[in-house]
Amino acid sequence: METTNWVLQFFGRLHPLLVHFPIGLLVVALVLELLTLSGKRKGLREGINWMVYIGSGVAVCAALFGWFLKTQDEYSGDLVDNHQYTGIATAVLALITAVILRKSLKKNILNLKAYRFMLVATVVLLSIAGHLGANLTHGEDYLTEVLPGNEKGYSNLESSALLTELQGASELSELQKDKLNLEVRGLFAHKCYQCHSENKQKGGLVLEHKEGVFKGGTSGLAVVPGQPEESEIYKRVILPANDKKVMPTKGKLLTPDEIALIKLWIEDGAHWSDKAVKVFPEAPLALLTPTLPTATKETHPIDKLVDAYFDKNNVDWQEVVDDRTFVRRIHMDIIGLLPDVDVVEAFINDKNEHKREALVDKLLSDNKNYTQHWLTFWNDLLRNDYSSAGGKRPITNWLYNALITNKSYDDIVRELVNPVKGSKGFIRGVQWRGVVNASQRTEMQAAQNIGQSLMGVNVKCASCHNSFISNLTLAQAYGFATIFSDSILELNRCDKPIGKMAKASFLYPELGSVEGKTIKDRLLKLSEVMVQRDNGRLYRTLANRFWSRLMGRGIVMPLDEMDNAPWDAEVLDWLAADFVDNGSDLKHLIKRIVTSKAYQQPMINYDKIEDTKVNYVFKGPISRRLSAEQFSDAVSQVIAPMYPDVAFNPNGENIKAKRIWHKEIKFNRVVLPEPGKRYFRKSFHLPSLNIVSAKALISVDHSYQLFINGQKVLENNNWKDVGKIDISSYLVVGKNTIAVLGENDGTIANPAGILFALKIEQASGAILEMNSDTTWKSVDALPESGWTAVHFNDSNWLEVRDYGTRNFNNWGKLLNFTFKDQDEKFARASLVKQHPFMKALGRPSREIVTTSREEQATLLQALELTNGAFFDSVLEEGARLWLDRYATDTGKMVSDLYRNALGRKPSKEEREVMLNVLGTNPEKAQLQDLFWAVLMSPEFQFID
């Protein structure tokens, strides 16, 4: 660090003064010079010359002083550097201009072209240097912020309006004083709390409450009533941008209006309002009750309101989309599946005037598919998954039933916060072993999740310290969390206890008391306090989520921050009120939205994602990318089933077979099996051959040969492909033996297991069942011949291990592993355990609540789609199935692919391209590539 020389420093600080001379002189010189261009006004010459000489001389001095200022006062940064370079260049250019001018005059050359050119160049550079310098002093957005469209951040307009009002008043009324104080406190909250709250206390200053503000910090009194010049706050906010002491240090400087407000407040005696104030904007709890406009030709209530909104915003209605587009959109939105080809054609040909509404009704009453589609939404929202870190309890069964019976939202909320059998997992949260941060105790998790998922308010910040993004306080968060606790919680600020005890209370105490002696009492009260029409926020939050799902963007964004302003409060509140007034029926809410003309508008085109966020005006829906689940299901429908197994099987048969394998031990621990062959046996006793049926099911990861009583009966190398076999002809009376030669594939240890079940229905009516379990025996070295026979001696074989337990379990429930006739064609992706493929396509891991998924395509995702072994194998299997079905009928193949995947016939051109690829005798590879190309197209991947 260089030492500071006061002389240089002094000159340095003259730089801002000095720079104005060359600016003035040279610019005016140029103007005058322009006036001489016509050849008239020769009298100006002498003056211009002097202006150029003096201007360039001072420019050099200014540059020199600027350099002093930079080095002595430790300015740094790109902006300073740029200003320096342009400044020096200006000085040099100015000097050259002056020299050329002098020479030209001396030689009496009347041609001043070179000089004039240089003068223009100098002034241009000067303007740039000057602008950069101004940015340094006033902040980079000093100029641009006043441009239309740039009023960012905290309500500048309102504070300006207030300022104008107050400056006009000769004496402030009590009300005005309160307003002024509120405004200033809002300003503190937005600009200062990050560093000056109970939490941070930089410089010992706390601006969150009266005591802190008037106590000041280590630099002195923050506020001296009546004397802004003595008040540290005022002194600091008016410093130039690059001063080390300027406040705020983070983020933008205060605007002149904001500074003026603070000054006015201090001058006026720094009045502190004692009223309960909310410094952050907060949405009202109660719902608006808008009257539907009558002067409109729209008939649907939403459209009536949207029509009024469109009028205000100069937006025109467009034609609703055609039937073909509608039928795909509505299928994807209500049941998450592509419409069948004949459904599409029948719908298009249907002459019924109300056919769209009829289709909506039909789809909403398809309970199974409605449930299996919307389950994904609820799983994300309630962070419910089939496997997850930290020991969470799933609520799938309860949730599935709630959806399939169309339980009212009121009841859903009641049972989530005051759990019934099966719904406990939601408020129970993640329980890690060991010590966790106080803000992550399970009671607090419950508070946070209810806040975020159901109420659209962020409790996370307030669970550590008073929030600086909302009005929530630490005490409120703890009060809420205490409801779920069996003891009264002590408040912890940033993980440190502060000696205050919480008092059980809902986030919005005005809705009613939740106090009670036991958790049970409190939860019951909470459920009733939350579920009431007065808690409009609950219904508004959900209505907004559904709107976003169906329209591509919420009326309020982000979806979890319901205090933000909606693009139209009346549309949102009418929808929420309609929802609650119709028994909080979820299907009613969906129907309301999708039968509107607003929903049936064509998708709106946006060039940039930002356009859907900033200054958003609703014009119609935004197209959505298929979710991981929708994409998977669509591929399962069109190409080949993607997932053979589910984590949750609503119609499953309860077969108790276990995934067994040879027990592999390393350092006394059971480990993952190494690749290689293993040999398994199990015998059972059959009293008589008088049987009605005898069936066996088998699935082995990775491959197997199945023997019954020494005879090889089945083999396969795909665990997803359940082997089903009638074994009656192999059975004998007395001892029977099942033997399996299993092989684990791969280069390193990896999961392997046999799943086997056998069911013999005897004429006596008795049922004999035998499943793979730990009574089976195995060896890892090739046994002597005859090991599959009944009478082989396996007494020294070892007991197998159940590899289907938590640590090693990598298999879901196979849909086909059932003795029943299977009617499910494929497993719905929503029921499948998180899979790397779906993960790549954006399905969240649900450790935390996820209410909006990533929609943008990423490289990792594209890689999974382009070379992922899993997806590739699905396409290959699909090509095999299709070739079986269509043989060489390529014309039909192509047309069916388009009709199924895209809901339309291929155009002539498209047809040609594809037929060309397939040739007359299509092979699997070509068909597979065709599938790929169609599935990768935006037309398939978006809901339009």
Next chain:
Amino acid sequence: METQNSRREFIKKMTAASIAASTTTISISSFLSSCTPEVQKRAATADTVILLWMAGGMAHTETFDPKAYVPYEKGVESKRILSTFPKIPTVVDGLEFSQGLEGIGSVMDKGAIIRSYKSADLGHILHTRHQYHWHTCYEPPQSVQAPHIGAWIAKELGPVNPVIPPFISIGQRFTMGEAEELKAFHSAGFLGTEYGPFLIPDPSSGLDSVRPPKGMSLKRFESRYKLYKELVNKSEIMEKGSNYQRESLMRSMEQSYRLLNSPEAKVFDLSQEPKDVYDTYNTGRFGLGCLLAKRLAMNGGRFISVSTEYEPFLGWDTHENGHIRAKKMKALIDRPVSQLIKDLDETGHLDKTLIILASEFSRDAIMEGRPGELVKNQVDQPDIIEDEKYYGMHRHFTDGSSILMWGGGVEKGLVYGKTADERPCSSIEKPVVIDQVHQSVYHALGIDAQTHYEIEGRPFYTTPDGKGKPILDLFGKPMQTT
């Protein structure tokens, strides 16, 4: 020079479209607003990071910070056991390692050792929680998903070579115990999956993840892509829907096509190595992971982790037979790690590659947790050892462990911090916590210490509250302040 070069390469390799792609593929990041102040970028001393992860808790006293050796004999008292191996000298004067680490000892003149790392107190000890903490710098659970250090680096710096994913994780599978917990931190968290790890569980088949699907010829791969483009162009849909959405999809497909079709794919192919080199590294999957990491570091990898792999009770997670198993683990790492340092040094890449070797915590023969924060014992340890399986470090110790670093501007031959020579072998000089380790890495990479994003309305820093400070001594610049 290095950055100049790669930039030129970059432009050569990418078409305008894919340049746009690599700089604008925004996913969730578009919801985040970067709040990092525009300060002048510190000159980076490293471009690439390799993390050699000793999963399961590597005992410092059995590896890089040996204490008094007590050989096994029947009836020896547990409390006498400080180290079960004799000490050996290293190339650095006065620096001693545990027997079996001669190779790594011989390259310590090219790197530094921190001997005073202290893990967090997370109560009842769970490996994956401490691993989560080590890799994200945040204690689980968190109310937002915390990004892995590799994801932060991928987000802030992007790829060095545009066709090599910036965050590659080698060697860890998710098919065994605590899989969900492992997945929880192998994640880009709120930064978005784009910055998440590119997983290569088995380095010998790493190539599979960057070439066309098995059984597909390059020719077929190319014509498939051509067909796709042709169909897209013929489709009327290009006039419908949102441009930004369509474009992001098309861009990502193009990028992936380029990566899979690029000559860089052979970087992932270990069979390109001469047999003797391959054999030198090949002590198992971890050794081959080091070989792959070397190839990636030399060809534009950004962040590469190679794990000995965490599987409960295996690897460094020695709950019994500690002595014998530590010996095996040392044999697994010694040769490939030292060879990696040598190879990168010889080719000049070590200057710009920061290599870190670390573990979530250490172990001790009798102490679980740390003095003053003792927690429930995980295993029984007899006072008197009658069976050799009780000879070793079987309990989790969190008060001192070693971190090794080489290259990327790290001071050569430096020994930083110290642990006590008698039990408890705690850090007694210059204790280091995880925030400092992360900030040191960011420091070397030129990533500002205050880097953070606004998520759900609050700032989320690379290290909690942005408070972490780099250990400047590591970089030989004790006087510099940031």
